[in-house]
Amino acid sequence: MMIDSPIFIFTVLLAVILAIPPIFERLSLPGLVGLLLAGVILGPNGFDFLNHDMETMELLSNIGKVYLMFVAGLEIDLTQFRRTRNRSMGFGFLTFIMPIITGIVIGRWFGFGWNASLLIGSLLASHTLLAYPIVSRLGVVRNEAITVTIGATIFTDTAALLVLAICVAINKGEFTPVSLIWILSSLAVYSVAVLWGFDWAGKEYFRRSKDDEGSQFLFVLLALFISSIGAQVIGVEQIVGAFLAGLAVNDVLGDSPVKEKVEFVGGVLFIPFFFVDMGLLIDIPAFARTLGSVGITVAIVLGLVGSKFIAAWLASLWYRYSRTEMLSMWSLSLPQVAATLAATLVGFQQRILTSDVFNSVIVLMLVTSILGPLITSRVASRLPVPEPEAEAEEPALWWDASGNDGPELEDTSPFTVVVPVYNPQTQRLLIELAALLARYERGRVIPIAITRGHTHMDDPRLEKSLERSRKLVKRALEIGQDYEVTIEPAVRIDNDIALGITRLSREHNANLIVLGWSENTSIRARLFGTIIDSVLWSAHCPVVITRLLEEPQRIKSILVPIRDLSSTTLRIVGFAQSLAAVSQAKVILLHISLPETPHGQIHRFEENLNQVIFCSEHPEPTITVDIKTVKSHNIAQTILREAEATDLVLMRSIRRRTSGGLAVSDITTHVVQHLKSSVILFGEPHH
Template sequence: MALSIQHLTLPIEDPLLKFLLELIIILCIPLFLNKIKVPHILGLLIAGAVVGPNGFHLLSRDSSIVVTGTTGLLYIMFLAGLEINMGDFKKNKWKSITFSLYTFAAPFVLGFVGGYYILGFSLLTSVLFASLFSSHTLIVYPMVSSLGITRNLAVNLTVGGTMITDVLSLVVLAVVVGMSQGEVGPSFWARLSVSMVVFALIVLLLFPIIGRWFFKNVSDKISQYIFVLVMIYMAALLAELAGIEAIIGAFFAGLALNKLIPHSSSLMNRVEFIGNAIFIPFFLISVGMLIDFAAFIKSWETLGVAMIMLVASIGGKYAAAIATQKTFRLTADEGKLIFGMSAASAAATLASVMVGYNIILSENELGEPVRLLNEHVLNGSILLILISCTISSFISMASAQRIARAEKENTVSGKSEEKENILLAINHQSTVENIVNLGLLVKTHSNKDRLYGLNIIAEGLNESSAKNAEMLLGSAVRLAAAADTILKPITRHDNDVVSGISNVVKEQNVTDLIIGLERKKGFSASFVYNLHKGYLKNRHINVLVYHAAQPIATVKDYTVLIPAHAEKEAGFFHSLLRIWNISRNSGAKMNFYASREITEILKSIKSKVNIEASFMEIASWDEAEMAAEKVGEDTGLILMMANRGMDTYSEKMQNVPDMLNKSFSGNNYILIYPFSTVQDTEVERRAVSNHQDFAEIGNMISAVFRA
């Protein structure tokens, strides 16, 4: 069917042609700019300007562009909140507050001086004008995140400070708008304060409860993703009702769902993929469409306003970054990264400018409207967005790449690079998803292809067993792939399951074996026999026995029981790394119960590799069992166990399976059996000889996380 003449008119109205053109831009711009090492963010902004109303007018900035662009803006803020490590954030909250005060005050002062004393704006307009530069948009966050340094202190400070400084600048906007309309009074302040508190309580307290219930009861992957979008828009709407900008609502939604969407999960991969592929590029194109280069040729006043805006914004952010670097003794690259990430003005700045531009204070003698912010500020803000995003992209990527490279070099040069081959014993359809999700959580970040799924077909079974094995392993492969991880399926014919697993353990140099318990069966007599007489005979590997009563992402916290003298076992630190990974990848809090000696070790490691954790000293296994009895709903249980002949072994450990069957069938629990044979590494030689240098071990585990 031929295109009608309507399809060829400009701007393009046909939805097929519009969407096709936008997709071509999103596809081609990064491919071209990657070759010349120019950030694709800049390319998408320029492409938006070229095809937009102020360029060749191929596309109009209509409602379809605005809707998808708005989603992209909310997505950026949501991802920033979602990827914050709450343990790191709480640890560094005062540093984040300090940075936010620097990065709010420095541009504000410069902007007020420029507006009031140089441009001659009124006091009210000057305050709003100054607030434009105090906020910033984490437009480069997706690129920084892709380098794997989101837990770097500089990134953590910047992301945490963004929430505070954007809220402050938007509160200034709300106050100025109220004053311009004569609405400021005790009732105004009371209404604004109460509405903001109510909004924060609803999102941060109620959203996690709703999310936990939903993820517990709905396993459909598409529904889970749609639920996430609903939560983003719901929080954004609540923020607007509270009198603040929608982007703050999206950020709070990310904080609220932070622990329910593990960083290594398939849902997290889905959220990031769709956002970075569709919504965020559409936002960048929509911002680019606002750029009008002709405005600077027509009016020198516009150019002068733009120059003052650039000096106030870029200069202020640079001063704040340097002050933060000096205050907390960060490296030069970390200081540059803070400047780069905070230099971009887009979201809150554009929102404030549009609000100020749309407020008409009066009319002049020519009958023209006198606006709170005039058209020169509007056009200057567009140039500010373009230049600040350009500077932000180049400086952020250059410094982030150097930081990432330095961290990798530290890991490679150390002697502690963790080698892991994780084997998942997949025998039952009901346990496949649970085992794969646990495997994704316990693995280190850099491990993308050392996950194995094994199904044993006992000799003499019919052809249907082979088809069932293929189905189970295929399901496991797809689940891992959804989280951007390669799972290698292994089907093996053997005399029995136990011997088959043991043979694969040797052939694949397995370091960790994960075995799943069926939810309703728990520990059966035959499983306990196979565990002690079979699986634990592989003394050179960690064995994890996992029972899942609910999705692992919905577990709030874990009670971790570690027996006395566990630090003497060769596999203690390897097992501890698995526990640390669960916390870091899921955000769940770990409540450790251990002896004084072990508690000191745990605190030493936490000081280097931070997780959200508490530490309680216990003196006996009886006290450990008493702690386990306090486990409630949505709390998991992790027990570090021991086999006979190990220093940690206690006769009372024989009663653990019965205790779990009777009292913990409704909870998630993990039994970890550390390996006990001496391995040829520095950590394990020290562990066996009981002469560990615990600070060095903390550095080693820290290096593993940076890998």
């Protein structure tokens, strides 16, 4: 009775998804492989704790399945798709039609009917952008071939799910020419309704709900499940509606904290449930027979690899791409995870696909999820890094991020640094850093203490908090006076600490916000965000998050890892130069490239970097700027090793995810957690 209890099942699943993926990731294997194996061990072929037919397991798995497709739609970069729409559609068609023809041939060769063969082809036609973080790290995302491949995902996934809907209808005996027209027309109307309706409704709701992230999060979940139910109503699979919902709210969410929460909930809860359930369905004896006979498994794997290669080759001829660009397109389109696994499970449950095909697709997923990123890392490193955009060739002041007021206000307002003060132990170092920068730029410092508001302004607790805030800003004033800089302390009452900081910064047209580093990594902080997260999201100006181990003026060497020559990178370099000027420190620009990167490409990057690093509004001949290139696959460990000889590491604040939210590889967080020196994270406003 206890084993059948929903609470027991949920507890076992939580333990699995908490413990298993990190173990496999340490072995350089995808975490989802561990979840599949856990499903096998806990299922009928193992300890028999879990079973696919359990109501709780079925519910959680179905939620995970639609959530996986929702995230797949959410992660497609619509901006890049619009930039190369026609070519993306062209390559999308090729990388869809070639695998689907190959799959039909394989299915017929092994004795499957036309419907099953068509579904096998559709499984091979989609792709998952597992290697996107690699091309992003190499700085080649703006290469047209890469952009076209990323944009093609929207076509392949949508078309593959459409074929799935048709195959399921045929299998149910509901297929006639009239029913086909009905399915296509109803799906077309439904797609327009979802894509336009939820996009419009989302923008309106977000505008009206303003900063209520909880309500916005619930709206997104409601959109997901309404779309899934709607798809079922018109006779197609729920995952089709979930994918369309992801596309619909894509523009609405952008890179907001709400998107982060949506992906976090899916990544740590529902999507792993789906993969555990996939493991429960793996029949070990049948899996062994499938691998023993080899035939269909090898045919599916080689068919996928070959057809994707042909599609990339034809696209390269059509669009006149180089061999390296062709190989990059091929490797990016290889991995089969999100849409493939979700559609395979549907086909297996509808008895269209046999256990041999199901097991072969599991092998396909394992092979392509390893092979695709491996090839991408080798071939994409040989792509030429696109020249910096025009705005980056002549960088503005490092604090001149978009979103500030016009030139008239900038000309009359002094350089302003806002420093929220809360912790007396770290207050001195924050004020000293702000004062040094403000003095260098002939500006001012605004120490601010935020007191959380109460319903009644005569509440004794409010008065006590205000008294504490006054003491904090008074102490900040005393510290700042030693640096001969203007200090304008402020105390503010606000219901939201983060918004109180950013609102005051906007009112005073601040050029920089200086925050102390928070070690809060609790589940609540990851789910609902920290004050730092909220400030980074809502601020109009750059934000630096600091963890200083010594006085700023004692810093004599600054390490700045750089990835590309984007405007953001150049602003970080400008900030490092200003920071070095106030403490007479040396700046080391660390460029980490893959071992396969040609020497000529590295040399061109260093030359371009040399041309821009001295573009400063305050040229200081005493500042030494060195460029150091290191070849390595492990970015985090390389930064940590190079940081051992420096006093401060200056990094960009950025998060990295893999598709599906199953594993988070946050290089910045890893480095900060293991650094033994001071660190500053530089974050730009979202626009």
